[in-house]
Amino acid sequence: MKRRLFIATSIGAALGGCGPIGTALNGNAAVHGLLESAESLNHAVIGTRGLAREYRERDVDKDFRVNGFPMPSDSRYMSLIAHDFTNYRMAVDGAVERRRTFSLAELAAMPQQAQITRHDCVEGWSAIGKWQGVRLGDVLDAVVPRAGARYVVFHCMDNDGQGNLYYESLDMHQARHPQALLATRLNDAPLDPEHGAPVRLRVPTQLGYKSAKWVGRIEVVGSFANIAGGHGGYWEDQGYEWYAGI
Amino acid sequence: MRLIYRYALLTRVSHWLWVVAFAVLVSSGLQIFNASPNLDASDKSDPARRVLTISSPADGVGTATIFRHTFVTTGWLGWTDDGLGSRGPHAFPAWITIPGFQDLADGRRWHLFFAWVAGACWLIWLISAWRKGSLREMLLRPSDVPKLWPMQAYYLKLRKTPPPHGTYNPLQKAAYTFVLFLLAPFVVLTGLALSPGIDALANPLTVVLGGRQFARLWHFAGMLLLLGFFGVHTFQVATQGVFNQMRSMITGWYRTSEAETVEA
Numbered sequence: 001m002k003r004r005l006f007i008a009t010s011i012g013a014a015l016g017g018c019g020p021i022g023t024a025l026n027g028n029a030a031v032h033g034l035l036e037s038a039e040s041l042n043h044a045v046i047g048t049r050g051l052a053r054e055y056r057e058r059d060v061d062k063d064f065r066v067n068g069f070p071m072p073s074d075s076r077y078m079s080l081i082a083h084d085f086t087n088y089r090m091a092v093d094g095a096v097e098r099r100r101t102f103s104l105a106e107l108a109a110m111p112q113q114a115q116i117t118r119h120d121c122v123e124g125w126s127a128i129g130k131w132q133g134v135r136l137g138d139v140l141d142a143v144v145p146r147a148g149a150r151y152v153v154f155h156c157m158d159n160d161g162q163g164n165l166y167y168e169s170l171d172m173h174q175a176r177h178p179q180a181l182l183a184t185r186l187n188d189a190p191l192d193p194e195h196g197a198p199v200r201l202r203v204p205t206q207l208g209y210k211s212a213k214w215v216g217r218i219e220v221v222g223s224f225a226n227i228a229g230g231h232g233g234y235w236e237d238q239g240y241e242w243y244a245g246i
Numbered sequence: 247m248r249l250i251y252r253y254a255l256l257t258r259v260s261h262w263l264w265v266v267a268f269a270v271l272v273s274s275g276l277q278i279f280n281a282s283p284n285l286d287a288s289d290k291s292d293p294a295r296r297v298l299t300i301s302s303p304a305d306g307v308g309t310a311t312i313f314r315h316t317f318v319t320t321g322w323l324g325w326t327d328d329g330l331g332s333r334g335p336h337a338f339p340a341w342i343t344i345p346g347f348q349d350l351a352d353g354r355r356w357h358l359f360f361a362w363v364a365g366a367c368w369l370i371w372l373i374s375a376w377r378k379g380s381l382r383e384m385l386l387r388p389s390d391v392p393k394l395w396p397m398q399a400y401y402l403k404l405r406k407t408p409p410p411h412g413t414y415n416p417l418q419k420a421a422y423t424f425v426l427f428l429l430a431p432f433v434v435l436t437g438l439a440l441s442p443g444i445d446a447l448a449n450p451l452t453v454v455l456g457g458r459q460f461a462r463l464w465h466f467a468g469m470l471l472l473l474g475f476f477g478v479h480t481f482q483v484a485t486q487g488v489f490n491q492m493r494s495m496i497t498g499w500y501r502t503s504e505a506e507t508v509e510a
Contacts, residue, residue, distance in 0.1 A: 245443025
């Protein structure tokens with residue numbers, strides 16, 4: 001019986017030791033670098049292929065869950081709300097031949113896409129919404145990215161309460177995915193401030209943090225290494241994967 | 247008494263790599279679960295189809311609700327150790343998660359890396375077992391099915407002799423076939439179905455599982471079954487000559503009696 005007690009104690013100690021050992025290793029740069037190597041593998045193997053499933057009208061969540069930072073409360077955003085976003089201009093610049101701005105009316109005049117797709121949050125929950133707007137690819141076509149353009153960066157109007165603005169990025173392939181959408185409507189109504197009005201990104205083939213809300217400016221770049229923390233997005237700067245397809 | 251060389255190096259290495267990978271996958275998986283401690287039998291999240299929820303209805307109280315039956319689980323589930331010296335509203339306690347505090351980003355890094363380790367390990371072992379022919383000895387065949395009960399009866403001492411069998415007895419074959427060829431791939435597939443990228447590539451997989459949240463539920467249930475196998479397996483090793491068993495899985499050499507023709 002002593003032997004069994006010894007075994008039981010050993011197994012218990014091994015399991016209980018798992019957390020502390022993992023925690024200690026987690027802080028090791030080499031170990032962390034090794035763990036991060038899975039991201040490029042996942043990106044290469046899964047990538048952005050195929051189309052996200054499109055649902056029926058009756059699958060839609062009428063009260064689409066609100067998550068992320070609180071809506072912007074600065075005077076600029078308040079002015080946009082006060083003017084019903086008629087004074088909103090989405091700037092698209094950077095490594096493009098024809099930098100320009102888009103008003104909501106100009107976006108509405110472009111070909112519209114509606115998609116009923118599922119939003120999968122990195123936390124684990126999912127919700128379905130009907131999104132309508134302009135394909136990101138069409139906006140890129142309008143500004144004509146230059147030869148060295150590799151990424152599309154979305155500068156947003158919301159912040160984490162400590163002055164860090166939300167931002168996200170996609171590579172050109174992801175940005176030209178037929179379902180990558182600059183949404184201006186949710187569930188057959190103009191996008192409301194809580195859900196990212198007037199323009200938010202929808203990337204149904206990746207986790208929710210890619211679908212940036214309150215997009216103010218789109219910048220086409222060759223590299224995002226010099227933007228904010230250099231990892232291509234607010235949550236990426238906090239350690240989350242840039243490739244959020246898994 | 248004599249020593250026989252029972253496990254090849256590759257088998258031993260993959261066995262212990264699995265042990266590490268499984269421990270990391272469970273504890274980082276619980277970390278990921280903690281970010282949204284609900285399991286729904288649905289595609290999108292749906293409280294009406296909630297199977298499990300772990301929550302903290304009030305400060306200092308933790309509960310687990312399974313099929314609408316609520317249990318107070320303070321200290322174990324819902325209101326637990328936060329890994330930072332106090333307790334808080336965490337589904338699974340920090341001491342069982344990797345990292346040992348709330349950290350979804352790094353939990354995902356551990357999980358997605360060791361998923362590759364476990365998968366690669368399984369594939370390499372499978373190819374090697376297939377080439378050596380030991381796979382054939384392991385897989386349960388229809389002809390083994392009638393021998394399952396006689397073998398169980400032998401274990402229960404209702405029968406004096408085990409039914410005739412090869413290297414592995416019918417119950418071992420059933421356990422290995424179930425765990426290695428059904429349960430492990432099931433856990434991998436249910437995990438893959440959670441990926442929006444894979445969902446776009448292979449949506450029928452998610453549909454067959456009942457949707458994304460359902461896949462999350464299956465993934466969790468598969469983990470519990472694997473934990474169950476781990477428990478039974480550890481118990482058997484512990485009760486059937488633990489030092490001999492451990493030596494054979496570390497060095498390859500297993501001590502057996504001359505008379506014994508059937509290996510355990």
